[in-house]
Every structure is written in structure tokens, then in C-alpha cells.
Amino acid sequence: MKKLLFAAITFALLSCCKEKSELPTPTPGKVWRTYLLYLAGNNTLASSMHIDALELTNGLTDTTLNGGRVLIYYSLSANAAQLIEVQYDPSKGHGVQKVLKTYPAGQSDVDPNVIRQAIVDMTEYAPADSYVIDFSSHALGWTPAVNITGTLAPKRAFGSQYPVGGYPSGAAIDVDMLARTIPDGLPVEAVLFDACAVGCVEVAYEFRNKCRYFGASVAEIPSNGFPYDKIIGYIFDGNAIDWAAFVDTYVEDYPNYNLWHVPTYTIVDCSKLGWLRxxxxxxxxxYRPQLMTINLDQAQYYFNRSLIFGYDMGDVLSKVTTGGPLDELVKTTLDEVVVYKRATETSNGSAPAFVQAKFSGLTMHVPQDRFDQATNTVRWNPYYRTLAWYHDVWE
Amino acid sequence: MRPMLLSIMLLFALPASSVEAPGTVPATAQVAASATTRATASATAATPQATPTAPDNDLILSEISSQYSPLYYPALMARYRDGDTTLTAHEFVCLYYGYPFQESYRPLSPAPAATNDLLDRFAANIEPDSAQCAELVSLGERVFDAEPFNLQVINLLTFAYGRLGDKKMERTNYFRLRNVINTITSSGTGLAERSPWHVIYFANAIETLTSMGLHPGRRLVASRTVEYVSLLVRNGPVRGYYFDFGRIYMKKP
Known part of the structure; x- marks a missing residue:
């Protein structure tokens, strides 16, 4: 009996040790992980983002953080933005918000210096061995943040805000500039986008030296955004985030919103983007000549508007490599780079016919000549040629 | 022994295009010249230091550690991996001799399986067709990620990209190759125990000599960290070169 009791205690101790060992020991003066939710919500998403912040706050339990910290850059109007920490309050049984810093009124959330300052503040107010940064706002893949002369193409690469601080209505930030707001060498475990259609290889590639994992959707994201109360636990569950559980939770939450497009999410291992390149x-x-002339209308795309700036990468490349020596190499490399991807089985409403088998997890632009023309909607190529992916793949 | 043999074999077995400066001078000639005169660096590349100078570990560590320094190591390594051909000679010094301070530096660990796979594939067929070159490139880039200063791999990438007709990547990899070798041969005269060439891998010593068109022979211990590598065939009056392997022992298990 005594032996049995001893064995039971040993087992219990071992189990306990095992669980704790999954969380890294933080460096003195730091926590093991800090999560920053950057809410650039001075736009039509303000009310949804307010709910997001509440979800995050109310979703915290005594076990959620595991010693980590949660910050929100909270900007839902032209009023002064705030850096808020969400802490667990045992007396309430959920999180409470504490203002760490109030920024000057009238600053723009899409100003690279403002974003950089929020990230620097994160490292100073909540220094950590590992960070997760979540950018939330409007977005439109890799497309330019400025108006394209002679076209009606929107300008919302990331941000698209109401006028503030000398910035006009619709001001946004280019994706390459956004990547540069993250200081070199900062230990960022993941950069996530709770924003539309950022799951482009071009955007992921801009972040290749900035984070270990890159997460985004190839399609639109509903205004409701992430179900923060449900996903926040995965960020702090262990040093290695369970991406499958994170993505599944997100995508499976979609039916609650009665949506009309294809819910997707993809996690990319940035250390392998060089292989994909x-x-x-x-x-x-x-296959350059073939790529420049194939009928892209036949390729899988996801953005449910008339503006198509990206086609499924695996699908497009397979149209030219099938039967050739590179076919398998493209597929296996994409599978290695995309750590996890998920899309709902079917699409609804007016979305283009979605074929699950074609979903490779990332989109890519093909700079055909027609994208050099200033039609009434697009003229993508001049800006596209400034992106690192273009330089490293197409040049 | 095998890696050494293979390194010699590779650098001599490659077809001419693999070791030529893209479009111009044969790499062996150019690297050899720059190694002996230090005055023939490419206009586009980093200009080697005029006087051979032993790398100062403390200085390099302080330069690469400050997040606000332009020489901050993660930023420097990102530029190197991205194929930035504006890297200067001093930046190459910080890159190469700063690598031993990085966690990923494991000079005494066995080569990754992918490295052996890559070299075996090439050794089995030194006249690859386009599809095989694409595979070599794919595999080579993976190995380069894990071993950014494996000169055999960079040489092989130069060759494979060249064979694919990808001049930009051929030049990029040739730039890396030539400048790492220039960095090594600028770290001393190599002619005396007190002025050795400093390397961070054993293989880099052999690769440096073979890139100069020389035939390395036996390695003889000269001091705690310096070894003398004799030449099978004299290089003029020179019978061998001194190499400092001290950084390798910094990570002794």
C-alpha cells in the first residue's frame, strides 16, 4: 500500500514537473512571453474592435497567461490612443484593463513611427523573452497604401483610417514599411494578422527576418475578427504554440457569423521562406513565358471582390509545372513552409467556386502585362516591383 | 577525412562556369590574386583591408551586440542571407567572425544529413541537367540556411544557379564566396604562426587553399590554436600556410 502511495506521489510529481517544464524559465526581469494586440481601429471596425478588446479581457482566466503578459494598443478614434495591459483580477474571475501609457491625441495608427513606438513600449513596459504581435485592422494583401494614379483601386494595404493628424481619410501603411517597424533581432515568435487577405507570399516574405511564424488569411476576415476569448490561451499554452488548435478554433468559429465567403487561416514558418523563394x-x-500568359481567371482566388491581387500559389504554379521536373518540388516545399492551414469545406453565396484541394495556404501575384495598365480599378505592377519577393523571385 | 577530400574534389571538379566570376575572371585566379596582393577586389564587392589584421573578438562582439548598431548581428545576417551585395569588408569581418558568438554555431557537430546528401548528389553527377540543378539549388539553399559559411555549398550554389542561367543568384553566391575567402585571407599573412589566417571551421582552411588553386596536404599542430597546413605543391616559395582554429574550440563541448 505504502509502495503504491509512493508510486502515485512520484507519478503526480513527475506529471506536474512535465507540465511546468513546457514553459520556459524567463530571463530575470522579463516574462517568458508578451502578446501585443495592435488595434488600428480608427475606422469602420471601431465597434468590432471594442468587442475584441472586451473578449480578450473577459476571456482571461487564472490559468490563461501562465506568467505571460497581454498588452493592447487601443486606438478606436481620433482621440488619444492608449497602451493597455490586461491583467487577471482574482476578485472578478476575469481580466481587467490597466492603462500603461496614453499617446498624444491626433497621432496616426498607420504612421510607422507610431507603430514602432508601440512595439518599443511593449519591450519596455512588458519585457519578455518572446513576443507575439497581432496586427488588427483593414488590409488588402500586399497592395500599395497610396492611391494609384488614374485608378479606383482602394488604398488599404494595412490600416485605412479616418482622417487624423494630417493623414487623409483612408490612409494606410505599405506592408514592407510595416515589417520595418519591428526592430531587427527582436525575439518575435509570431506576427499574426487579424486583417483581410494578408496571406500572400509577398507579405510573409517581407516579414521573413522579423518573426519565426507568420499568420494570416488568404481571404477576407469578418469584422468580428478573432474570437479572442477562445484563442488567447493558445498563445500562452507553451513556448511552441499549438498552431493547429489556434487555427482550428478560429476557422471553426466562423459559422457563428453567417458569412458569405471562405474562412481560412494559414501559419507560415518564416525560416523556410528562403527555400520557397x-x-x-x-x-x-x-516557365516565365507561360506564367505571363496563362488565363488567371481559371486559377483559384479568394478575395471576394472585383480586385484580385493574388491567386492560390500552389494552384498557379501547378498550372505551369504539372508534369515537369519542378512540380513535386514546388508542392513539397509549399507543404514544408506552410506549417498549418485550414479552410472551411465549402464557400457560400457569391464567393468564387472554392476547391479545397487547391488551397495551398498562400496566394501570389503574377505580374502579367495587364497589371501594368491603368484600368479603372488596378495598376498593381509598378508597386509590386518594389517588393522584396519580386526582386528575389521575378527579377 | 571524407569532407576534406570531397571539398578538394568539388572545387576542382566543377566545370569552369562554376568557379568563374560571373561573366568575367575565373574565380580561382581572382581569389588567388586577391589573397596574395589584397589589391584586386571586385569593384562591386567589399574592399579587403589593406593590412592583414587579426580579428579582435571583443571589438567584434561589442559591435554586433548593440541593437542600435548598423552591425547588429541579426540585421547583418539577414542582409547576408538576402544576398545583399553592398556588404562591406568590415561587415563581412563582423559577419564571419561574429558567427561563433551565435547559438547556431556548432563547428564540432557532424554535418547535417542534408549537407551530405547535397554533396553526394553532386559527386555522383557533376554534369547535372536543369531539373537536377533546380534540385541542387533547392537542397543547397536549405543547407545554406543551416550552414551559412559552408563554402562548398556556396560554391555549389554558384555553379547550379549559373548552370540554370540565373545570373543574379550566381553573382550573389559568388559574391558571398569571394568575400568570405577575402575575409579569411585578410585576417593575417598566413605565412607565420604569429600571423595566421583565422577560420571558424576546419573545412574553411582547406576550401580557402583550394580556391586559390593550391593543393593542401597534412595539418601539423603549431600551437594550442594554430595549425600549419602544408602544400603538396609549393606556391612559389611558400610550402604551407598557418591557420588559427581558436574559435572552433570556444564551443568545445
Whole structure:
């Protein structure tokens, strides 16, 4: 009996030790992880983002954070933005918000200096061994933040805000500039986008040296955004985030919103984007004439508007590599780079016909000549040629 | 022994295009010249230091550690990996001799399986066709990620990209190759124990010599960290070169 009791205690201790060992020991003066939700909500998303912040606050339990910290850059109007910490309050049984800093009124959430300051403040108010940064706002893939002369193309690469601080209505920030707001060498475990259609290889590639994992959707995201109360626990569950559980929770939450488009989410391993670059470069090099002339209308796309700036990467490349020597290489490399992806089985309403088998997790633009023309909607190529992916793959 | 043999084999077995400066001078000639005169650096590349200078570990560590320094290591390594051909000679010094201070530096660990796979594939077929070159590139980029200063791999990437007709990537990898070798051969004269060439991998010593068109022979211990690598065939009056392997032992398990 005594032996049995001893064994039971040993087992209990071992189990306990095992659980704790999954969380890293933080460096003195730091916590092991800080999560920053950057709410650039001085736009039509303000009320949804207010709910997001409440979800995050009310979703905190005594076990959610595991010693980590949650910050929100909270800007839902032209009034002064705030840096808020969400802390667990045992007396209430959920989180409470504490203002750490109030920024000057009239600053723009899409100003790179403002974003950089919020990130620096994160490292000073809540220094950590590992960070997760979640950008939430309007977005439109890799497309330019400025108006394209002679077109009606929107300008909302990331942000699209109401006028403030000398910035006009619709001001946004280019994705390459956004990536540059993250200081080099900052230990960022993941950059996530709770914003539309950022799951482009072009955007992921801009962040390749800024974070270990990159998360985004190839399609639109509903204004409700992430179900923060349900997903926040995964950020702090262990040093290695369970991306499958995170993505599944997010995508499976969609039916609650009665949506009309394809809910998707993708996690990319940024350390492997160099492999994808070399394979894509080889494919472009071998099949450039075919890529520049294929009928892209036949390719899988996700953005449910008339503006198509990205086609499914696996689908587009397979249209030219199938049967050739690069076919398998493209597929296996994409599978390695995309750590996890998920899309609902079917699409509803007016979305383009979605074929699950074609969903590779990332989209890519093909700079065909027609995107050089200033039609009434798009003229993407001049800006596209400034992106790192273009330089490293198409040039 | 095998890696050394293979390194010699590779650098000599490659077809001419693999070791030529893209479009111009044969790499072996150029690297050899810059190694001996230090005055023939490419106009586009980093200009080697005029006087051979032993790398100062403390200085390099302080330069690469400050997040606000332009030499901050993560930023420097990102530029190197991205194929930035504006990196200067001093930046290459910080890159190469700063690598031993990085967690990923494991000079005494066995080569990753992918490295052996890559070299075996090439050794089995030194006249790859386009599809095989694409595979070599794909595999080579993976190995380069794990071993950014494996000169055999960079050389192989130069060759494979060149064979694919990808001049930009051929030049990028040639730039890396030539400047890492220039960095090594600028770290001393290599002619005396007190002025050795400093390397961070054993293989880099052999690769440096083979890139100069020389035939390395036996390695003889000269001091705690310096070894003398004799030449099978004299290089003029020179019978061998001194290499400092001290950084390798910094990570001794």
C-alpha cells in the first residue's frame, strides 16, 4: 500500500514537473512571453474592435497567461490612443484593463513611427523573452497604401483610417514599411494578422527576418475578427504554440457569423521562406513565358471582390509545372513552409467556386502585362516591383 | 577525412562556369590574386583591408551586440542571407567572425544529413541537367540556411544557379564566396604562426587553399590554436600556410 502511495506521489510529481517544464524559465526581469494586440481601429471596425478588446479581457482566466503578459494598443478614434495591459483580477474571475501609457491625441495608427513606438513600449513596459504581435485592422494583401494614379483601386494595404493628424481619410501603411517597424533581432515568435487577405507570399516574405511564424488569411476576415476569448490561451499554452488548435478554433468559429465567403487561416514558418523563394525562382525562371500568359481567371482566388491581387500559389504554379521536373518540388516545399492551414469545406453565396484541394495556404501575384495598365480599378505592377519577393523571385 | 577530400574534389571538379566570376575572371585566379596582393577586389564587392589584421573578438562582439548598431548581428545576417551585395569588408569581418558568438554555431557537430546528401548528389553527377540543378539549388539553399559559411555549398550554389542561367543568384553566391575567402585571407599573412589566417571551421582552411588553386596536404599542430597546413605543391616559395582554429574550440563541448 505504502509502495503504491509512493508510486502515485512520484507519478503526480513527475506529471506536474512535465507540465511546468513546457514553459520556459524567463530571463530575470522579463516574462517568458508578451502578446501585443495592435488595434488600428480608427475606422469602420471601431465597434468590432471594442468587442475584441472586451473578449480578450473577459476571456482571461487564472490559468490563461501562465506568467505571460497581454498588452493592447487601443486606438478606436481620433482621440488619444492608449497602451493597455490586461491583467487577471482574482476578485472578478476575469481580466481587467490597466492603462500603461496614453499617446498624444491626433497621432496616426498607420504612421510607422507610431507603430514602432508601440512595439518599443511593449519591450519596455512588458519585457519578455518572446513576443507575439497581432496586427488588427483593414488590409488588402500586399497592395500599395497610396492611391494609384488614374485608378479606383482602394488604398488599404494595412490600416485605412479616418482622417487624423494630417493623414487623409483612408490612409494606410505599405506592408514592407510595416515589417520595418519591428526592430531587427527582436525575439518575435509570431506576427499574426487579424486583417483581410494578408496571406500572400509577398507579405510573409517581407516579414521573413522579423518573426519565426507568420499568420494570416488568404481571404477576407469578418469584422468580428478573432474570437479572442477562445484563442488567447493558445498563445500562452507553451513556448511552441499549438498552431493547429489556434487555427482550428478560429476557422471553426466562423459559422457563428453567417458569412458569405471562405474562412481560412494559414501559419507560415518564416525560416523556410528562403527555400520557397529559391523554388519559386526556379519555376519562374523555367516557365516565365507561360506564367505571363496563362488565363488567371481559371486559377483559384479568394478575395471576394472585383480586385484580385493574388491567386492560390500552389494552384498557379501547378498550372505551369504539372508534369515537369519542378512540380513535386514546388508542392513539397509549399507543404514544408506552410506549417498549418485550414479552410472551411465549402464557400457560400457569391464567393468564387472554392476547391479545397487547391488551397495551398498562400496566394501570389503574377505580374502579367495587364497589371501594368491603368484600368479603372488596378495598376498593381509598378508597386509590386518594389517588393522584396519580386526582386528575389521575378527579377 | 571524407569532407576534406570531397571539398578538394568539388572545387576542382566543377566545370569552369562554376568557379568563374560571373561573366568575367575565373574565380580561382581572382581569389588567388586577391589573397596574395589584397589589391584586386571586385569593384562591386567589399574592399579587403589593406593590412592583414587579426580579428579582435571583443571589438567584434561589442559591435554586433548593440541593437542600435548598423552591425547588429541579426540585421547583418539577414542582409547576408538576402544576398545583399553592398556588404562591406568590415561587415563581412563582423559577419564571419561574429558567427561563433551565435547559438547556431556548432563547428564540432557532424554535418547535417542534408549537407551530405547535397554533396553526394553532386559527386555522383557533376554534369547535372536543369531539373537536377533546380534540385541542387533547392537542397543547397536549405543547407545554406543551416550552414551559412559552408563554402562548398556556396560554391555549389554558384555553379547550379549559373548552370540554370540565373545570373543574379550566381553573382550573389559568388559574391558571398569571394568575400568570405577575402575575409579569411585578410585576417593575417598566413605565412607565420604569429600571423595566421583565422577560420571558424576546419573545412574553411582547406576550401580557402583550394580556391586559390593550391593543393593542401597534412595539418601539423603549431600551437594550442594554430595549425600549419602544408602544400603538396609549393606556391612559389611558400610550402604551407598557418591557420588559427581558436574559435572552433570556444564551443568545445
Amino acid at each position: 529559391s523554388v519559386a525562382r526556379a519555376a519562374v525562371s523555367a
